[in-house]
Amino acid sequence: MTRITSTGLAMAIAFAAAPAPVEAQAVEAGDVLTIASGEVRDGDLYAAGEAVRIDGRLNGDLVAGARRILVDGRVEGDVFAAANTIDLRGPIGDSTRIAGQILTVDTTIDGDLLAGGEELHITESASVAGGLTAAASLVEIDGTVGRGARVAAGEIIVRGTVNGNANVIADRLDLAPGARITGDLDYRARTPLSPEAAARVVGAVRYEEPIEDPDDGGGGFGIAFWFWQVLAALLTGIVAVAALRGVVERLVASIAEETTLGALLGFTAFLLIPVAAAIAMVTLIGLPIGVAAILLFGLALYAAKLPIAVWIGGRLLGLAGRSGASPYAAMAVGILLLYLLFAIPFVGWLFWLAATWLGLGAMVVAGRRHLDSGASA
Numbered sequence: 001m002t003r004i005t006s007t008g009l010a011m012a013i014a015f016a017a018a019p020a021p022v023e024a025q026a027v028e029a030g031d032v033l034t035i036a037s038g039e040v041r042d043g044d045l046y047a048a049g050e051a052v053r054i055d056g057r058l059n060g061d062l063v064a065g066a067r068r069i070l071v072d073g074r075v076e077g078d079v080f081a082a083a084n085t086i087d088l089r090g091p092i093g094d095s096t097r098i099a100g101q102i103l104t105v106d107t108t109i110d111g112d113l114l115a116g117g118e119e120l121h122i123t124e125s126a127s128v129a130g131g132l133t134a135a136a137s138l139v140e141i142d143g144t145v146g147r148g149a150r151v152a153a154g155e156i157i158v159r160g161t162v163n164g165n166a167n168v169i170a171d172r173l174d175l176a177p178g179a180r181i182t183g184d185l186d187y188r189a190r191t192p193l194s195p196e197a198a199a200r201v202v203g204a205v206r207y208e209e210p211i212e213d214p215d216d217g218g219g220g221f222g223i224a225f226w227f228w229q230v231l232a233a234l235l236t237g238i239v240a241v242a243a244l245r246g247v248v249e250r251l252v253a254s255i256a257e258e259t260t261l262g263a264l265l266g267f268t269a270f271l272l273i274p275v276a277a278a279i280a281m282v283t284l285i286g287l288p289i290g291v292a293a294i295l296l297f298g299l300a301l302y303a304a305k306l307p308i309a310v311w312i313g314g315r316l317l318g319l320a321g322r323s324g325a326s327p328y329a330a331m332a333v334g335i336l337l338l339y340l341l342f343a344i345p346f347v348g349w350l351f352w353l354a355a356t357w358l359g360l361g362a363m364v365v366a367g368r369r370h371l372d373s374g375a376s377a
Contacts, residue, residue, distance in 0.1 A: 033066075035073060044077065046320050052083075054090065061094075063320065069100075071107075078111070095130065103136070105143070112147075120153075124160065131164070148183065165203070169210075175200045230339045237306050237331040247366075248327060251307035252314070254365040255358060262361030266304075269360045273297050304359025309334030 031050045035041050039056035047064040054062065054071045061077035069083040076093040083100045088107050095111030103115050106123040112130035113122075119138045122128070126143030132151065139153040141160050148164030156170045158179040165183035173189045175181070175197040184203035187193075192207045241248055255262055274297065281290030310327050313334030317325040341351040 033064075037073070046322075048322075052081075113145075122160070132162075171210075226339070226343060230335060233305070233309075233335045233339065234332060236302075237309065237335055238328065240303070240306055241310075241327050241331055245327065248307060248310060250366045250369070251359075251362045252311045252327075254362040254369070255307060255311045258365050259358070262365050263354075263357050264361065265364040266357035266359065266361030269364060270357055300360060300363065301356055304356045304363070305335075305338055306331065306359070307362050308355045308359050309338055312337060 032053070033047045033049050033051070034053045035045075035056040035058060037055040040059065041056065042059045044060040045058055045062050045064075047062070047066070049066050050068075052064045052066045052069045054073045054075060056073045058073070058075045058077070060075075061080065062071070062075050063080045065082045067083060068085045068087075069081045070087045071079070071090045071092070073090045074093070075090065078094045079088070079092050079096040079098065081098045081100075085102045086098050086100045087104045088096070088098075088109075089104075091108045091110075093110050095113070096105075096109050097114045099116045101118040103117045103120045104123070105113065105115075105121065105126045105128070107126060109126075109128045109130070113128045113132050113134070115132075115134045115136070117136050120134050120136045120140070122132075122139075122141045122143045122145070124142040127146070128144070129146045131147040132141075132145045132149040134149075135152045137154045139151050139156045141149070141156075141158045141162065143160045145160075145162045146164075149162045149166045149168075151166070152169040154170065155172045155174075156168055157174045157176060158181070159176045160178075161180045161182070163182045166181050166185045166187070168185070168187040168189070170187070170189050172191070173187055173193065175193060179197075179200050181201045182203070184206070185198075185201045186206045186208070188208045188210050190210060192198075193205070198205045273293065277290040277293040277297065279290075280286035280293065310331045311334065313330035313332065314325065314327075316333055316337070317323070317330055322329075338351070338355055342348045344351070
């Protein structure tokens with residue numbers, strides 16, 4: 001669970017830190033989006049598709065979402081990218097925030113690197129001028145990190161150089177021959193480093209034994225379960241939008257127009273409905289009513305996240321210049337962001353409560369409007 005929540009935290013930070021749209025920008029969507037070799041593009045590029053490939057030069061920021069993203073050319077600004085596979089092989093002039101399954105950095109990054117995913121590989125020829133913040137199942141650092149590292153992973157292998165302090169949480173930490181950390185090392189791992197490995201740290205080495213999590217069924221299981229939750233939510237959302245599109249749109253409108261009232265009503269429903277159902281179940285006649293109310297309430301709690309996801313996803317796509325995007329796209333973006341927020345240690349439950357209250361409130365507001373319109377008719 002530590003790994004998936006750490007990954008979720010890094011990815012949530014990456015999404016939250018996306019640059020806001022500016023006037024000098026291009027928004028493109030398609031199967032394969034390419035800046036060809038020798039081409040120079042001025043301004044920021046917001047791209048979404050099956051694949052995004054930068055072989056030329058982009059004088060601005062790159063904000064991209066695709067199945068695969070490949071940067072062989074030069075990006076002068078920030079890179080903000082989410083994909084199944086990301087390969088960075090061309091120089092990047094500013095900070096880089098990436099999230100995906102397989103992340104490979106084989107280039108020079110003039111700013112910081114923030115990465116979250118399944119695997120992160122920083123090759124021998126790679127150089128990150130700023131600091132590294134990463135969370136993944138596997139992190140390999142063969143290149144150079146300029147200003148310290150904060151890494152949480154299942155396995156961390158360092159063969160290169162980290163200039164500055166390093167703060168590490170891992171199941172297994174390996175400082176291979178040739179590795180070097182010029183500052184202090186604070187780390188938590190299942191087994192401490194050998195004296196030979198610890199000698200590769202110039203500063204102080206401080207080891208902390210891991211705190212066993214009784215709910216942790218293994219890092220791989222935790223990640224698989226998180227992805228299963230997201231997939232189940234996405235499939236449920238697709239079915240709901242397809243079958244009840246009008247209802248979903250009314251719920252989203254309720255959230256947008258009466259956010260505060262919806263939150264208050266949702267909070268009230270969250271507290272009162274279980275109590276009322278429990279009271280009803282005291283009597284024999286009320287028992288089936290109470291049981292039915294509890295079952296419907298549980299279904300409502302699960303479904304409450306859907307209109308919130310569509311609402312948040314639509315706002316994010318609007319900020320990226322894709323106002324009027326389909327509810328399917330908005331739902332997918334919103335579901336991913338919500339579940340990343342839910343996975344943040346210590347505060348994820350607050351995001352869950354907020355989404356649940358808003359979603360329940362939207363149901364109450366939309367239901368009230370429907371009854372009022374029926375009465376007027």
